[in-house]
Amino acid sequence: MASNEAWLLENGGNIKGSSREFRHGRTAHNMSSSSLRKKSDLTLVSKVPCGMLRDLLANLQEVILGTKLFVLFPAIPLAIAAHIYGFGKSWVFGLSLLGLIPLAERVSFLTEQIAFFTGPTVGGLLNATCGNATELIIAIFAIYEKKIAVVKYSLLGSVLSNLLLVLGTSLLVGGLANLRREQKYDRRQADVNSLLLLLALLCHSLPLMLRHTGDSIALMEVPTLVLSRASSIIMLIGYVCYLIFQLWTHRQLFEAPEADDDGASDEVAVIGFWSGFAWLVGFTLIIALLSEYVVDTIEQASDSWGISVSFISIILLPIVGNAAEHAGAIIFAYKNKLDISLGVALGSSTQIAMFVVPLCIIVSWIFGIKMDLDFNMLETGSLALSIVVTAFALQDGTSNYMKGVVLLLCYVVISACFWVLRTPLRKHFNDFLSPKIPLIQDFNCQPKEPSKLD
Amino acid sequence: MKKSPMDIQETWDSEKGEDNINPPILKLEKNQEDGRRNSDHNMSTTLLSKQSDLILPSKGLLQLFLTNLREVILGTKLVVLFPAIPLAILAHSYNLGRAWVFALSLLGLTPLAERVSFLTEQIAYYTGPTVGGLLNATCGNATELIIALLALRQKKIHVVKYSLLGSILSNLLLVLGSSLLCGGLANLKKEQRYDRKQADVSSSMLMLGLLCHMLPLMFAYGEKPSLYTLSVGATLQLSRACSIVMLLAYVAYLFFQLKTHRQLFEAQEEDEDDLGNEEKAVVGFWSAFTWLVGMTAIIALLSEYVVGTIEAASDSWGISVNFISIILLPIVGNAAEHAGSIIFAFKNKLDISLGVAMGSATQISMFVVPLCVIVAWIMHIPMDLDFSLLETGCLAFAILVTAFTLQDGTSHYMKGVALLLCYVTMGACFFVLRNPITNKTSDSLGVK
Numbered sequence: 027m028a029s030n031e032a033w034l035l036e037n038g039g040n041i042k043g044s045s046r047e048f049r050h051g052r053t054a055h056n057m058s059s060s061s062l063r064k065k066s067d068l069t070l071v072s073k074v075p076c077g078m079l080r081d082l083l084a085n086l087q088e089v090i091l092g093t094k095l096f097v098l099f100p101a102i103p104l105a106i107a108a109h110i111y112g113f114g115k116s117w118v119f120g121l122s123l124l125g126l127i128p129l130a131e132r133v134s135f136l137t138e139q140i141a142f143f144t145g146p147t148v149g150g151l152l153n154a155t156c157g158n159a160t161e162l163i164i165a166i167f168a169i170y171e172k173k174i175a176v177v178k179y180s181l182l183g184s185v186l187s188n189l190l191l192v193l194g195t196s197l198l199v200g201g202l203a204n205l206r207r208e209q210k211y212d213r214r215q216a217d218v219n220s221l222l223l224l225l226a227l228l229c230h231s232l233p234l235m236l237r238h239t240g241d242s243i244a245l246m247e248v249p250t251l252v253l254s255r256a257s258s259i260i261m262l263i264g265y266v267c268y269l270i271f272q273l274w275t276h277r278q279l280f281e282a283p284e285a286d287d288d289g290a291s292d293e294v295a296v297i298g299f300w301s302g303f304a305w306l307v308g309f310t311l312i313i314a315l316l317s318e319y320v321v322d323t324i325e326q327a328s329d330s331w332g333i334s335v336s337f338i339s340i341i342l343l344p345i346v347g348n349a350a351e352h353a354g355a356i357i358f359a360y361k362n363k364l365d366i367s368l369g370v371a372l373g374s375s376t377q378i379a380m381f382v383v384p385l386c387i388i389v390s391w392i393f394g395i396k397m398d399l400d401f402n403m404l405e406t407g408s409l410a411l412s413i414v415v416t417a418f419a420l421q422d423g424t425s426n427y428m429k430g431v432v433l434l435l436c437y438v439v440i441s442a443c444f445w446v447l448r449t450p451l452r453k454h455f456n457d458f459l460s461p462k463i464p465l466i467q468d469f470n471c472q473p474k475e476p477s478k479l480d
Numbered sequence: 481m482k483k484s485p486m487d488i489q490e491t492w493d494s495e496k497g498e499d500n501i502n503p504p505i506l507k508l509e510k511n512q513e514d515g516r517r518n519s520d521h522n523m524s525t526t527l528l529s530k531q532s533d534l535i536l537p538s539k540g541l542l543q544l545f546l547t548n549l550r551e552v553i554l555g556t557k558l559v560v561l562f563p564a565i566p567l568a569i570l571a572h573s574y575n576l577g578r579a580w581v582f583a584l585s586l587l588g589l590t591p592l593a594e595r596v597s598f599l600t601e602q603i604a605y606y607t608g609p610t611v612g613g614l615l616n617a618t619c620g621n622a623t624e625l626i627i628a629l630l631a632l633r634q635k636k637i638h639v640v641k642y643s644l645l646g647s648i649l650s651n652l653l654l655v656l657g658s659s660l661l662c663g664g665l666a667n668l669k670k671e672q673r674y675d676r677k678q679a680d681v682s683s684s685m686l687m688l689g690l691l692c693h694m695l696p697l698m699f700a701y702g703e704k705p706s707l708y709t710l711s712v713g714a715t716l717q718l719s720r721a722c723s724i725v726m727l728l729a730y731v732a733y734l735f736f737q738l739k740t741h742r743q744l745f746e747a748q749e750e751d752e753d754d755l756g757n758e759e760k761a762v763v764g765f766w767s768a769f770t771w772l773v774g775m776t777a778i779i780a781l782l783s784e785y786v787v788g789t790i791e792a793a794s795d796s797w798g799i800s801v802n803f804i805s806i807i808l809l810p811i812v813g814n815a816a817e818h819a820g821s822i823i824f825a826f827k828n829k830l831d832i833s834l835g836v837a838m839g840s841a842t843q844i845s846m847f848v849v850p851l852c853v854i855v856a857w858i859m860h861i862p863m864d865l866d867f868s869l870l871e872t873g874c875l876a877f878a879i880l881v882t883a884f885t886l887q888d889g890t891s892h893y894m895k896g897v898a899l900l901l902c903y904v905t906m907g908a909c910f911f912v913l914r915n916p917i918t919n920k921t922s923d924s925l926g927v928k
Contacts, residue, residue: 224880235869235873238869239870249913
């Protein structure tokens with residue numbers, strides 16, 4: 027059982043069970059969140075006389091209480107209450123953010139449970155699409171409300187967070203915990219992910235450069251849009267090839283290494299397929315609701331907290347969305363299982379860069395909204411440097427805590443940069459924040475029209 | 481005079497089916513003897529040659545001449561494209577629509593490029609390995625060089641820049657990507673390895689070339705040019721100095737490749753049995769030389785048509801000149817090497833494929849481009865190394881991605897997919913970019 031294995035993990039056991047799990051298509055992504063589970067104690071429930079009630083309670087206990095994060099669950103009804111009764115919008119924002127954390131983790135758990143029933147390939151596919159469900163839902167809501175800047179910033183922040191923050195803390199913690207041991211991992215997995223991230227970077231850089239080649243920026247808007255849409259299709263094709271590569275032809279590159287002893291028994295799903303499915307749909311609806319609150323109230327929260335929207339989108343939102351994976355990656359690095367940590371971090375960022383971003387472009391195309399892949403100079407530059415630094419750090423197959431330190435410091439520097447940058451999304455923000463601070467300068471040192479961000 | 485035993489022999493092996501590949505494909509075996517060595521560049525084009533049925537040459541001069549003709553003209557599978565040459569000349573003389581002249585010239589250039597490569601290889605038999613290698617190094621990209629020089633003469637500097645840039649991009653991304661993809665798909669169960677040292681040397685040369693391209697660009701963008709720098713055309717001077725440096729580097733690279741570290745660049749040994757025959761040149765030295773001169777002249781003629789009609793074709797087809805120069809021209813010029821590279825990757829001989837692709841890119845970047853700048857200098861044409869932001873960005877990206885991909889010594893099809901998709905994206909970018917022909921790069925006194 028997944029929770030059994032997690033229990034063993036917490037108690038210093040091994041994860042030999044993990045090798046068997048690959049028959050069920052558990053990628054590193056799934057395995058990371060399993061470390062946050064606890065084994066449910068079913069003794070209390072078994073005392074309930076009525077059979078069906080017992081099953082229901084067992085189910086409930088498994089799903090709701092099966093994680094250490096369940097302390098954050100009360101935030102959900104509080105957020106809904108705050109919204110209905112019109113408490114301060116920043117409260118709605120904060121509570122929704124807190125409520126999203128356990129939901130993201132539970133969705134991951136449910137996806138894994140369903141994967142037991144559907145087999146490895148479909149399970150892998152499910153995980154590949156739903157693994158970043160939170161980011162995807164937030165992005166789609168933001169597109170719907172025409173807040174394109176929020177979309178771009180939050181997705182960019184997700185990629186940066188996965189590449190630098192999650193990876194950096196994992197390498198740091200792993201390095202400190204294993205000072206005497208050699209830390210190795212298979213670099214081929216990291217290479218494939220880095221290569222795809224470089225392709226994504228190309229697709230981001232070309233529209234940016236294209237915008238500055240013409241004689242006037244306004245003239246280049248349509249070609250940039252057309253190029254962005256074409257690049258999105260290309261990226262989606264690349265992602266499909268990556269899925270084929272990962273789940274079918276070269277699976278051995280992506281499977282976590284076997285642990286040493288043979289411990290746990292064969293795992294079994296802890297809930298039925300249909301109940302898992304029902305819970306998944308339910309949780310996704312709640313995530314959608316909370317995401318809508320988040321996207322609605324982001325400006326007011328930014329006002330009342332005094333932080334710019336770009337900072338909230340790039341730094342805060344991704345930390346929330348990634349919290350479960352983050353914790354899992356750190357725990358696995360602590361146990362010197364770097365392949366899994368790397369699989370989580372890199373796989374997640376590849377998924378966002380090559381799947382979620384192009385999907386958002388296509389979705390906005392369908393809605394008739396003009397979103398392109400031009401994320402502006404500063405953001406694209408940060409992305410480029412992160413990808414290059416990460417690719418370079420991971421290219422030799424070993425690790426030490428210094429690599430983690432460097433990656434973390436890169437993340438801190440980038441956050442500092444976005445902290446001091448006050449990007450007004452709407453014209454009247456100029457008066458709210460300091461009017462002396464200029465708008466984002468574009469490459470030719472002309473003030474950029476704010477409409478470019480939408 | 482160097483001795484004649486040859487290293488590479490070609491055997492015609494279709495029915496024996498040792499390779500389980502149906503259409504007749506040449507097998508190349510290597511006698512590790514002293515003497516001439518076929519570079520990867522030569523070996524790739526031999527795949528497109530067929531061994532002609534050699535009649536023992538009798539004393540008749542006509543017999544000799546016919547044999548010669550058959551060997552040279554019919555000796556390639558691309559012979560079907562040969563009729564395009566007279567058609568192109570006809571179209572030009574009778575003014576049959578300039579777009580037709582353009583297309584027919586392009587088609588005619590494809591087999592000519594391959595034949596020039598074949599003839600260079602034949603001549604190399606007589607001149608020994610070093611001169612042969614040098615010949616190959618200079619003539620390997622003869623088509624691109626001739627097109628560039630002719631465009632320079634007609635003062636179409638942007639065509640020069642874009643076609644050379646497109647050649648590098650095509651070699652690095654298209655040829656390499658499709659080779660790695662085909663090789664990966666064909667060898668799914670096998671491990672694909674190659675010697676990364678060769679790729680590393682080429683990558684570092686390409687990075688030097690990239691630096692020499694980026695400095696004029698950053699110079700133009702970053703520095704607020706004073707009146708002084710504007711008047712002396714500082715970017716131009718910098719470009720010319722960089723070109724000299726690049727040529728020096730290329731000479732050093734040739735020295736490295738052909739003399740001191742040849743073992744890095746030699747094609748892999750084969751495992752198959754030694755069938756014994758040694759290869760010989762199939763045409764005599766002087767006839768090969770004559771053919772070479774003749775074909776080069778025809779290439780020059782067709783290239784002149786191409787350069788002359790490029791704008792007309794762009795108008796009538798509705799594609800920008802940029803796109804034609806960057807994407808279409810290099811695909812044509814490289815077609816023979818491209819096919820050979822894919823076939824070698826298919827057979828899991830990645831070293832050769834890499835040698836072809838990376839070697840060609842290095843040659844264009846470090847030899848043809850600086851040569852054009854120097855020739856422009858002599859002709860008093862202001863061509864500099866500033867290829868403008870978008871193109872230099874694409875170049876930088878292609879070099880970085882390729883260097884990153886090749887740095888671990890193994891390959892699989894996903895690498896090929898990624899490189900190919902990069903190329904498609906760049907192609908899409910240039911497709912949507914519709915710049916008027918009189919863009920900034922033709923007026924290159926430095927500052928944009």
